[in-house]
Amino acid sequence: xxxxxxxxFLADHWPRLLQxxxxxxxxxxxxxxxxxxxxxxxxIASRYGSPAARRVAYVYxxxxxxTPLLVQVFLLYFGLSSIGLRLPVFATAVIALSINxxxxxxxxxxxxxxxxxxxxxxxxxxxxxSQSQIILRIVLQPALERVFPALTSQYVLLMLATxxxxxxxxxxxxGIGNLIQSETFxxxxxxxxxxxxxxxxxxxxxxxxxxxxxxxxxxxxxLGTDL
Amino acid sequence: MPEFGxxxxxxxxxxxxxxxxxxxxxLVIGAVFAFVVALCRISGSRTVRAISAIYVQAIQGTPLMxxxxxxxxxxxxxxxxxxxxxxxxxxxTLYVSAFLGEVxxxxxxSIPRTQWEASECLGxxxxxxMRHIILPQAVKxxxxxxxxxxxxxxxxxxxxxxxxxxELTQAGxxxxxxTFQPFVCFLCVAALYFAVCYPISLWGRHLEKQYNVVx
Numbered sequence: 001x002x003x004x005x006x007x008x009f010l011a012d013h014w015p016r017l018l019q020x021x022x023x024x025x026x027x028x029x030x031x032x033x034x035x036x037x038x039x040x041x042x043x044i045a046s047r048y049g050s051p052a053a054r055r056v057a058y059v060y061x062x063x064x065x066x067t068p069l070l071v072q073v074f075l076l077y078f079g080l081s082s083i084g085l086r087l088p089v090f091a092t093a094v095i096a097l098s099i100n101x102x103x104x105x106x107x108x109x110x111x112x113x114x115x116x117x118x119x120x121x122x123x124x125x126x127x128x129x130s131q132s133q134i135i136l137r138i139v140l141q142p143a144l145e146r147v148f149p150a151l152t153s154q155y156v157l158l159m160l161a162t163x164x165x166x167x168x169x170x171x172x173x174x175g176i177g178n179l180i181q182s183e184t185f186x187x188x189x190x191x192x193x194x195x196x197x198x199x200x201x202x203x204x205x206x207x208x209x210x211x212x213x214x215x216x217x218x219x220x221x222x223l224g225t226d227l
Numbered sequence: 228m229p230e231f232g233x234x235x236x237x238x239x240x241x242x243x244x245x246x247x248x249x250x251x252x253x254l255v256i257g258a259v260f261a262f263v264v265a266l267c268r269i270s271g272s273r274t275v276r277a278i279s280a281i282y283v284q285a286i287q288g289t290p291l292m293x294x295x296x297x298x299x300x301x302x303x304x305x306x307x308x309x310x311x312x313x314x315x316x317x318x319x320t321l322y323v324s325a326f327l328g329e330v331x332x333x334x335x336x337s338i339p340r341t342q343w344e345a346s347e348c349l350g351x352x353x354x355x356x357m358r359h360i361i362l363p364q365a366v367k368x369x370x371x372x373x374x375x376x377x378x379x380x381x382x383x384x385x386x387x388x389x390x391x392x393x394e395l396t397q398a399g400x401x402x403x404x405x406t407f408q409p410f411v412c413f414l415c416v417a418a419l420y421f422a423v424c425y426p427i428s429l430w431g432r433h434l435e436k437q438y439n440v441v442x
Contacts, residue, residue: 065428187304195285
């Protein structure tokens with residue numbers, strides 16, 4: 001093979017890569033938190049809401065889950081600017097990602113809520129707990145505990161999906177990779193390094209969420225086990 | 228400046244055809260490799276298991292967008308000038324092989340241990356055990372998640388737009404560049420994706436229910 005690999009661009013550009021890495025983490029962290037809140041709201045709405053609220057939650061989940069993230073990002077970015085609303089790229093990206101991950105979280109958390117045995121809720125009612133207490137303590141907490149592994153996988157996928165926002169020129173890891181590539185023409189090496197960064201990030205995020213799970217759910221119930 | 232009209236919509240439809248073509252291509256080729264990955268992941272050899280595990284970790288830890296860029300530019304530095312369709316298919320194949328391979332590995336492992344043991348006691352070879360005992364049962368289990376995964380494939384072909392492959396999303400970008408009506412244009416794009424994906428989602432859910440009832 002006549003091609004010679006050349007990684008010398010790293011010497012000059014590594015601080016930018018690090019910056020991109022940081023932006024990727026910030027973007028995915030923020031969207032994860034927002035998406036989780038949307039997910040909890042959506043799941044409660046689709047389980048306990050009025051018929052109209054359920055309908056809205058269903059349409060939201062299905063529309064988001066059956067269209068590509070890239071198109072959602074374009075729709076929001078170009079759509080908002082065409083009606084004269086100009087937000088910074090980072091804000092647009094976080095909004096789009098939160099809407100996206102919110103739908104997946106809704107679906108996952110709803111599955112968790114449905115796995116709670118009706119006897120639990122009846123028992124709580126007999127003990128005289130209020131409706132909000134029951135939803136929070138008896139339904140939501142164990143439900144989240146059960147679906148936490150599924151949520152973890154979804155949030156790691158979200159972290160990888162932030163790369164899509166490079167298409168609206170967000171300067172996260174892939175976006176920085178695009179910039180360095182256009183300056184050095186070392187496309188294969190640049191994207192190779194970017195890929196390694198993502199692999200490392202996904203391991204870190206997974207480990208971080210696992211640790212968070214240990215802290216948040218000390219009893220560590222497994223998915224599908226009876227309470 | 229052209230308005231968004233029937234001509235533009237027909238152009239989007241052409242893009243949608245390419246989206247479906249790329250999806251089918253990556254599903255078919257990816258499925259072959261996914262099967263190999265699934266078998267390697269449960270192989271008797273520790274080395275094969277370790278290598279395939281690293282492969283899956285690496286692919287699942289890399290965004291598909293970066294895979295697209297690597298496979299496209301990687302082929303270029305090999306000196307072959309390939310069409311974007313080939314680059315996109317290679318990236319999609321890698322993606323499908325890792326994710327679907329893990330799904331199928333799960334299906335294989337969900338066959339009760341006793342089935343494997345009984346087959347061994349009957350003196351079946353490894354190949355015969357796979358072919359006659361495990362696979363027929365595992366295939367049935369794997370169908371609902373595979374159908375659900377097809378939605379992911381269709382949606383993710385949208386990333387082929389970044390290496391210039393004119394599928395639905397790229398067609399949408401081109402139309403938007405000429406009409407400057409992003410709302411109409413990308414709403415149509417989203418609607419077309421929805422029209423393809425939603426029936427598959429419903430089908431997958433139907434299969435899941437059916438399977439659960441049978442079990």
